[in-house]
Amino acid sequence: MQAPDQADAQRGVLWGLQRRLLLLLLLPLGMLGLLSGVLHYQSAGNIAQQQDQRLQKLIPLLADSVVVTARAGERLAGRENGEPIEAQRPGLVLLLAPPVEEFLKEQEGYAAYAILDANGVPLLGDTWLPTVLPSTTEPEFLSVVEGGITYRVVAQRSGSAAGDLILMLADGSDARQQWLHSVLLRVLLPNLLLLLVAGVGVTWAVSRAMRPLLDLKLAVERRSPRDLSPIDGEHAPAEVRPLVLALNRLFGLVNAQSEAQRRFVADAAHQLRTPLAGLQSQVEAWAQASRSATAGDSIALPVEQVRRLRDATRRTSQLANQLLALSRADAASADTQPLQQVDLRELSENILALYLDQAADKQIDLGLEALPALARGHAWLLRELLINLVDNAIKYTPCGGSVTLRCGQSLSASGAREAWLEVEDDGPGIPAHEIDKALQRFYRVPGTAGEGNGLGLAIADEIARTHHTQLNLRPGAQGRGLCIRVRLEGAH
Numbered sequence: 001m002q003a004p005d006q007a008d009a010q011r012g013v014l015w016g017l018q019r020r021l022l023l024l025l026l027l028p029l030g031m032l033g034l035l036s037g038v039l040h041y042q043s044a045g046n047i048a049q050q051q052d053q054r055l056q057k058l059i060p061l062l063a064d065s066v067v068v069t070a071r072a073g074e075r076l077a078g079r080e081n082g083e084p085i086e087a088q089r090p091g092l093v094l095l096l097a098p099p100v101e102e103f104l105k106e107q108e109g110y111a112a113y114a115i116l117d118a119n120g121v122p123l124l125g126d127t128w129l130p131t132v133l134p135s136t137t138e139p140e141f142l143s144v145v146e147g148g149i150t151y152r153v154v155a156q157r158s159g160s161a162a163g164d165l166i167l168m169l170a171d172g173s174d175a176r177q178q179w180l181h182s183v184l185l186r187v188l189l190p191n192l193l194l195l196l197v198a199g200v201g202v203t204w205a206v207s208r209a210m211r212p213l214l215d216l217k218l219a220v221e222r223r224s225p226r227d228l229s230p231i232d233g234e235h236a237p238a239e240v241r242p243l244v245l246a247l248n249r250l251f252g253l254v255n256a257q258s259e260a261q262r263r264f265v266a267d268a269a270h271q272l273r274t275p276l277a278g279l280q281s282q283v284e285a286w287a288q289a290s291r292s293a294t295a296g297d298s299i300a301l302p303v304e305q306v307r308r309l310r311d312a313t314r315r316t317s318q319l320a321n322q323l324l325a326l327s328r329a330d331a332a333s334a335d336t337q338p339l340q341q342v343d344l345r346e347l348s349e350n351i352l353a354l355y356l357d358q359a360a361d362k363q364i365d366l367g368l369e370a371l372p373a374l375a376r377g378h379a380w381l382l383r384e385l386l387i388n389l390v391d392n393a394i395k396y397t398p399c400g401g402s403v404t405l406r407c408g409q410s411l412s413a414s415g416a417r418e419a420w421l422e423v424e425d426d427g428p429g430i431p432a433h434e435i436d437k438a439l440q441r442f443y444r445v446p447g448t449a450g451e452g453n454g455l456g457l458a459i460a461d462e463i464a465r466t467h468h469t470q471l472n473l474r475p476g477a478q479g480r481g482l483c484i485r486v487r488l489e490g491a492h
Helices: 003-062 097-107 178-211 211-220 243-292 304-329 343-352 354-362 379-398 431-440 455-465
Strands: 066-068 077-082 082-087 093-094 112-119 122-125 139-145 149-160 163-171 340-343 363-371 373-375 402-411 415-423 471-475 480-489
Touching: 003 066, 003 097, 003 163, 003 178, 082 097, 093 122, 097 112, 122 455, 178 211, 211 243, 243 304, 340 343, 340 379, 343 354, 343 363, 343 379, 343 402, 343 415, 354 363, 373 379, 373 480, 379 402, 379 415, 379 480, 455 471, 455 480
Parallel strands: 077 122, 363 402
Antiparallel strands: 066 093, 077 082, 112 122, 112 163, 139 149, 149 163, 340 373, 402 415, 415 480, 471 480
16 A cells, blocks of 8 residues: 555655646647638638628629519508518519529528618518618618527619619528637537547556556655666667666665675674674783782782773673674665564563573573564674663673563554564663654664663664664663564564
């Protein structure tokens, strides 16, 4: 299960690229849609202009359709409000020219005409058309809305056999008035559908195309800080391969620098161990001889100075050993080596045997409460961890105190099997506000009695983190001393 910050980072990468691709894709599509709308409007304007020209050409034919008869009171055919009517028009009869009749049939329901006299009095046709009185013989165009339909109307004053008449033709199929509806169906809806499909397609394509990059990101995130091995770039896309090569070069440089530093610390600690061990053996022999010498001997050895020299030699030797252990805990091989099955009970018994004499010198009750426990880890690192914890407990516990070493196996809150190690003492303990600092290297809690280098807990904490866990520090029994527990992955 991904952590929230990893999931947010992954969504951030996807959404950032998706937004950019969508913007780069939708912006040209939007411009194309706008251009298509402009072109469609221009096309509608051209069609409307052709309709105006057609109406203008039909006006003279409508004038020629008016015939004067000799008989007055003849019943004449006409239309009013779109319906055919018969009217008494003395001396006039309307014989529609074929082009005009064809126009009215083609645009049935969307066409109208009217014939008025020179003063604007309707003579024939639809009475709802507005009264237009052109002052010249030039045609005049206007738009009229009737019954929810916008009509393009042409009115022209023209001479005829019946005298000076005003002729009007109306066409309700004006393309400029219907262009919005046409653009909505032919331009906007297809473009919106195209944008929707493009958005879904880009989201899917980005998810598929970015999967190798996201896999690379997750592979880098899941790595331990100590794992500087090269990344496999054979399966990476060609565009990502330069990034993989650059990361591998960086890992190589960092690894070389870290390895040089580790070698220096390890070599220095190793080189110090041999002369310090010889020096310590000589000082120990000197101290033994000084204790057996009597006051009357010709060579009286300064016992106090020898003791101080011995203690200093011991501290220096211990520091070299701790530096070597810290270097080994920092080694990159700890993460690359496979985990082993470690018997914590056997390990605790071995460590207990090492510190029995040191505990007896301070009259410390060193006890063991060991239950069968198997853990997965690095045996040599867990040994160093336990040595540092027990050494610290004995060192800082006053004379006559007690130190208890425990181990066991149990189930975690999630139901997983886990093993644990615990060292408890009744010494001065560590204040709660100093616990975090106590895990730092070369840090000693102010006011702590005894001598030390401030590396014991730091080494133990480093080894715990190598095993993907941490030290749990809390007060000992009845609030006295310190109890340190480390939980490990259990083994079957």
